[in-house]
Amino acid sequence: MATEHIDVRYVAGLARLELSDEECSVFQRQLEAILGHVESLTQLDVEGIEPTSYPAPVYDVMREDIPSASLPREAVLANAPDQAQDQIRVPKVIADA
Amino acid sequence: MSLASASISTLRRQLAAGEITAVDIIDELATAITSRDPQIGAYLSLDLAAARSAAATANLDLPLGGIPIALKDNINAIGQPCTCGSRFLERGYTAPYDATVTSRLRAAGAIPFGRVNLDEFAMGSATENSALQITRNPHDPTRIPGGSSGGSAAAVAADLAIAALGSDTGGSIRQPASHCGIVGLKPSYGRVSRYGLVAFASSLDQIGPLTKSVTDAALILQAIAGHDPHDSTSLDVPVPDYSAELEKGVAGMKLGIPREYFGEGIDPAVRSLVEQAIKRLQAAGAELVDISLPHTEHAVATYYIIAPAEASSNLSRFDGIRYGKRADTPTDLLDLYRRSREEGFGPEVKRRIILGTYVLSSGYYDAYYSRAQKVRTLIRRDFENAFQEVDAILTPVAPTPARKIGEHSADPLHEYLSDIFTLAANLAGNCAISVPCGTVPSESGTNLPVGLQILAPHLAEAKLLRVARAAEL
Numbered sequence: 001m002a003t004e005h006i007d008v009r010y011v012a013g014l015a016r017l018e019l020s021d022e023e024c025s026v027f028q029r030q031l032e033a034i035l036g037h038v039e040s041l042t043q044l045d046v047e048g049i050e051p052t053s054y055p056a057p058v059y060d061v062m063r064e065d066i067p068s069a070s071l072p073r074e075a076v077l078a079n080a081p082d083q084a085q086d087q088i089r090v091p092k093v094i095a096d097a
Numbered sequence: 098m099s100l101a102s103a104s105i106s107t108l109r110r111q112l113a114a115g116e117i118t119a120v121d122i123i124d125e126l127a128t129a130i131t132s133r134d135p136q137i138g139a140y141l142s143l144d145l146a147a148a149r150s151a152a153a154t155a156n157l158d159l160p161l162g163g164i165p166i167a168l169k170d171n172i173n174a175i176g177q178p179c180t181c182g183s184r185f186l187e188r189g190y191t192a193p194y195d196a197t198v199t200s201r202l203r204a205a206g207a208i209p210f211g212r213v214n215l216d217e218f219a220m221g222s223a224t225e226n227s228a229l230q231i232t233r234n235p236h237d238p239t240r241i242p243g244g245s246s247g248g249s250a251a252a253v254a255a256d257l258a259i260a261a262l263g264s265d266t267g268g269s270i271r272q273p274a275s276h277c278g279i280v281g282l283k284p285s286y287g288r289v290s291r292y293g294l295v296a297f298a299s300s301l302d303q304i305g306p307l308t309k310s311v312t313d314a315a316l317i318l319q320a321i322a323g324h325d326p327h328d329s330t331s332l333d334v335p336v337p338d339y340s341a342e343l344e345k346g347v348a349g350m351k352l353g354i355p356r357e358y359f360g361e362g363i364d365p366a367v368r369s370l371v372e373q374a375i376k377r378l379q380a381a382g383a384e385l386v387d388i389s390l391p392h393t394e395h396a397v398a399t400y401y402i403i404a405p406a407e408a409s410s411n412l413s414r415f416d417g418i419r420y421g422k423r424a425d426t427p428t429d430l431l432d433l434y435r436r437s438r439e440e441g442f443g444p445e446v447k448r449r450i451i452l453g454t455y456v457l458s459s460g461y462y463d464a465y466y467s468r469a470q471k472v473r474t475l476i477r478r479d480f481e482n483a484f485q486e487v488d489a490i491l492t493p494v495a496p497t498p499a500r501k502i503g504e505h506s507a508d509p510l511h512e513y514l515s516d517i518f519t520l521a522a523n524l525a526g527n528c529a530i531s532v533p534c535g536t537v538p539s540e541s542g543t544n545l546p547v548g549l550q551i552l553a554p555h556l557a558e559a560k561l562l563r564v565a566r567a568a569e570l
Binding site (some may be wrong): 006008011014016017019020023027030031033034035037038040042044049051052054055056060061063071076078080082088090091092093 | 433
């Protein structure tokens with residue numbers, strides 16, 4: 001199991017989380033303690049053990065391809081922080097040429 | 098006796114006899130909430146007009162006809178808020194649809210009544226991680242109600258709700274039920290649809306009832322259980338009659354006592370009450386069997402890899418685009434994501450997202466996540482082996498009674514370790530229940546409830562409820 005220290009700011013970036021310096025240092029300490037505890041799993045021999053993803057059998061389920069009503073557009077758009085022309089509006093994602 | 102303190106079964110008899118109306122129940126609850134909830138803090142919102150109008154037209158012939166049921170504020174009910182105890186959804190989100198459990202409660206005649214507090218996105222064991230308000234234990238207002246379904250448990254225990262729904266990812270129904278002195282049932286994985294429950298950890302989450310009696314828990318489970326095409330993990334298997342065998346007792350049953358659950362770290366007063374409950378079941382005719390669940394000590398480490406991993410993925414939907422919090426004046430899309438999440442999430446949620454992202458990240462996946470999934474198999478096998486020998490297993494729910502509000506808040510690992518007795522049922526997927534088994538006096542003169550946990554095999558809720566009914570004081 002990994003023994004390196006977690007780089008909290010880097011990992012937070014992967015998770016699209018801005019963090020203050022104070023949050024970073026608090027989380028650094030707390031997460032190292034938690035990761036120290038989970039190291040205990042290295043004591044176990046798991047060679048040849050199948051992983052469990054779900055505790056009960058879960059299958060890909062194909063439903064019949066029958067059209068049915070979904071949420072009305074107004075109901076979905078009603079929660080959008082910003083909207084225009086029946087669509088959700090977001091900041092520009094393409095930089096100026 | 099106030100209608101607000103009655104059980105579902107009592108109210109159903111009174112409604113059927115025409116002694117009371119469904120609107121009477123709503124009115125008495127509203128009065129109780131106005132006078133007592135300012136001290137408890139269970140409710141986040143309550144649409145009294147909607148509840149009254151549903152009560153006025155309730156079909157009393159249905160199994161839960163006219164019974165108001167509070168919903169944990171992570172379960173969608175159309176037209177109502179669903180804050181998840183988070184700043185992220187405090188404004189800017191109104192449920193556009195009913196969760197399957199909500200529509201099933203309505204179909205059974207029940208009235209969704211009020212939205213109750215929780216740890217933010219159900220992450221916590223004290224309801225102190227709610228970004229919106231503190232909820233207090235009705236038995237001692239200086240103490241936590243437990244969590245994450247702390248609002249559900251406190252509302253039922255304080256007679257501010259007849260019953261409530263909660264969600265349980267690692268003990269979030271059973272532990273608050275134990276701390277508040279009520280019944281809390283976590284159904285088997287796949288027994289109840291999670292469609293419309295805001296997802297925390299999808300291989301662990303289940304919805305279940307918090308009630309004043311085991312009989313009431315059976316009635317609510319009956320209404321919400323069963324296959325749902327909207328949740329592919331809900332099992333397409335028959336739903337038995339959960340009330341039919343409730344009173345059959347435990348004579349001749351084999352009940353397992355796992356030695357790993359009675360070792361160091363458990364409060365002697367808690368242990369004594371749980372042991373007395375076990376002796377009562379023995380006196381009622383059950384045979385006690387010493388068993389071992391050898392991987393118990395690894396449950397916390399396994400859970401706190403798997404649950405945050407799934408949470409980090411599930412909570413990526415909170416991006417500031419489609420609903421809820423959006424940061425002001427973003428410079429670009431990435432800035433919008435990062436600052437909306439920074440401003441919208443509280444510390445425990447951020448901690449778990451970072452932990453989950455880390456254990457799934459390139460280079461660490463095998464060491465943490467993959468290994469934890471294999472240990473999960475070992476924990477599941479422990480239960481499979483035990484249930485070859487016994488009908489059900491008896492343990493404490495939590496190592497101590499409810500702690501003081503504010504203790505351990507800077508030490509998340511300490512808090513995680515207190516979940517030791519409840520996590521395994523979620524990892525293994527079997528059903529489990531907390532039933533009150535007495536109270537412990539505190540130094541300040543209050544009496545703190547303690548729960549007995551009963552665990553039964555996957556989909557063996559009928560047997561679980563039967564043992565629970567026999568254990569009920």
